[in-house]
Amino acid sequence: MRRSIATVSLSGTLRQKLEAVAAAGFDGVELFEPDFTHFPGMAGALGRMAADLGLTIDLFQPFRDFEAMPPGLFARSLDRAERKFDLMQAMGAPLMLCCSNTSPLSVDEPELAAEQLHALAERAARRGLRVGFEALAWGRHTARYGQAWDIVRRADHPALGLILDSFHTLSLRDDPAAIADIPGDKIFFLQMADAPLLSMDVLQWARHHRVFPGQGDFDVVGFYEQVLLAGYSGPLSLEIFNDMFRETPNRRTAVDAMRSLLYLESQVRQRLATRAAAARPDARAADVLQVRELAEPPAAPEFAGVAFIEFAADEATAPGLGMQLRQLGFRRAGRHRSKAASLYRQGDIAVIVNAEPASFARSRFELHGPSVCALGLRTPQPQAAQDRAVALRSQRHRSPLGPGEVEVPAIVSPGGNLMHFVDERLGPDGLFAADFVPDEDDDTAPDAGLRRVDHIALGLSLEQYDTWTLFTRAVLGLSLAESQELADPFGLVRSRAAADVARSLRLVLNASLSSRTLTARTVGRRGDGGVHHIAFASDDIFDSVARLRAQGVAFLPISPNYYDDLPTRFDIEPALLARMREAGVLFDRSADGDFLHIYTRAAADEGLFYEVVQRIDFYDGYGAANSAARMAAQAQAQT
Incomplete structure (x- = not known):
């Protein structure tokens, strides 16, 4: 399998782009002509x-406004092409991309387009080069791959073939099924791009909002499957126009790009295997699996909840974190056998405060202050989970171990925090019994009725939002809900939830479109961002809130107007409404159940805050309807 990427997809100079592409393990590039124009x-x-x-250099692109033109312009375009062929021969690029015409001077005559493309292909063939014709979604007369294939077929030249681009097909909601009927040797090149579903001009959509496969909402897996069923055996490439990618460090973007292709291949491999196992009349799926070297990482992990949340601290800040946790109803349950770290427990929740001077946590503390530096996720196959992550371009991590301590497979997640995969067979206490000495004499902090981690919300920079979208989907195998834009008093926050099928692991990704929101300020303190808030589940939120208030926990005050408005939106029993008003609890309802939740005040120096939630029946959301109330209250609390 040859993997390629267009130079337009990354930031930097052309040399820097090529170095990043090579470091990420790509085989080749599509050279975007403006990159060469400015190359010294x-x-x-x-x-x-x-x-x-x-x-x-697999492809030189783009060659524009060529086919179906008046004779004088056609002759000049042939001269243009000869100059491009000179460059291609000198740099060793075998294929030129010719995109469908957008000029108002072009005519809607497929026969003329075929005739002129035949002439272009003949010129290319004399030099040992080839031409690929691509339908632009905004092409004046040729916008769909079927139209482009019809023209290529009419031209009937061995040096002329079709170039397919998933964005141009899927943005028009064109059905890719007929691709499988195109002879594979007439598909000269394949470009893949995903995108969020947006209602906007397709040209603006294409130029600014494409993302890597797995970061958007298109069925890129189904598209690629049809191309392989056609018998295509050329490179798998990426062509991404995205404003944020042009700002992001190119090495990070290149790693995301490779991860996206490996994930795409693995998903298509699964589909083809399913087709082959079903013994469908066409045997093409089995044939493709035999001839294509599609990536096959270990299966996506199953999860059984959050094993622990680890905070980075130092000798001065660890006691304050411990006091905060005690206020929340956690008891200090042990001290680490070989590190300056303490364990706090409540229900099935475990929190570690790590102040070890020489540890990874300390390095995170020095960068970002007291903050979450690691997550432990329970899974029945921890080593396979780590192996999958490494296969999909995550970095393996190994922590130093003391005598008798448990080795837990770990990786570095985007942004630099650790993610540990804890063997479910250890049970809720096995890891901690091995690594921590019980704190027999501790302490009198009363339990607050918090039972488990419901979800963890991340505050991310915009350039990390798409990275985490791909990471959660590809590496962790989580499903993503639709992206939402939430209203903060000082801007919009983009939010997307990710969860496993069993809902034992829930992550919420947040990125601010403004520099003034609380999310943005939290990210600013922590570089690319990190854990924004942690939600703990209670079986009786009113009882938990009463206990927490008694222990000195300060909750975010909610406007009385919010409670006056609730009965206009929901049919709520007056007694329940009165309890919510008195406790400061927020409410949401879906077709599947109700949701009660409340937030603590954010620490002024950290930005981190906590949420207590109670899910009733089968409510599956996160109270997004209350986000504006929460963010307005947070803004007012800081004034």
Whole structure:
């Protein structure tokens, strides 16, 4: 399997882009012509530089406004093409992308388009080059792959083939099923791009909002499946126009790009295996699996909840974190056998405060202050979970161990925090019994009725939002809900929830579109961001709130107007409404159940806050309807 990426997909100079692409393990690049135009060297030098990095230049693009033009313009375009062919030969690029015409001077005559493309292909063939014709979604007369294939078929030249781009097909909601009927050897190149579902002009959508496969909402898996069923055997490539990618460090983007392709391949492999096992009349699925080297990482892990949440601290800040946890009803349950770390427990929740001077947590503390530095996730197959993550380009991590301590497979998640995969067979206490000495004499903090971690919300920079979207979907195997935009008094916050099927692991990804929101300020304190707030589940939220208030926990005050408005939106019993008003508890309802929740005040120096929730029946959301009330109250509490 050859994997490629268009240079337009990354930030930096052309040399920097090629270095990042090579470091991420790609085989080749699509050279975007403006990147070469501004390159301080000749075409031959570029070709040698790419070769020195182990890369091939698979495609030169784009060649515009060529087919179905009046004779005078057609002749000039042939001259243009010859100059591009000169460059391609010098740099070693075998294929040129010719995109469908957008000029108002072009005519809607497929036969003329085919005739002129035949002539272009003939010129290319004389030099040992090929031409691929691509339908732009905004092409003046040719916008769909079926139209482009009809023109290529009419032209009937061995050096002319079809270039397919998932964005141009899926953005028009064109059915890719007929791709499987195109001869595979006439598909010269494949470009993949995903995108969020947006209602906007397709050109603006294409130029600013494409993302890597797995980061958007298109059925890119189904598209790629049809291309393979056609018998395509060329490179799998990415062409992404995205404003944020042009700002993001290119090495990070290149890793995301490779992860997206490996994930895409693995998903298509599963589909093809299912087709082959079903013994469908066409045997193409089995044939493809035999000839294509599609990525096959270990299966996505199953999860059984959050094993622990670890905070980074130091000797000065650890006592304050411990006091905060005691206020929340946690008892200190032990001290680590070989590190300066304390364990706090309540219900099935475990929180570790790590102040070890030489540990990973300390390095995170020095960067970001007291903050969550690691998560432990329970899974029945921890080693396979780590192996999958590494196969999908996450970095393996190994912590130093003392005598008798349990080795837990771990990786570095996007942004630099650790994610540990804890063996479910250890049970709720096995890991802590091995690694911690029980604190027999501790302490008198009363339990607050918090039973488990309901969800963990991350505050991310915009450039990390898509990275985490792909990470949660590809590496962790979580399903993602639709993206929402939440109203903060100082801007909008983009939010998307991710969860496993059993709902034992829930993550909420938040990124601010403004620099003034609480989310943005939290991210600003922590570089690319991190845990924004932690939600604990209670079986009786009113009892938990009463206990927590008695222990000095300060909750976020909610406007009385909120409670006056609730009966206009929901049919709520007056007694329940009165209890919510008195306790400061928020309410949401779906077709599947009700949701009660309340937030603590955010610590002024940390930005982190906590949420207590109670799910009734089968409510599956996060109270997004109350986000504006929460963010307004937080803004007012800080004034």
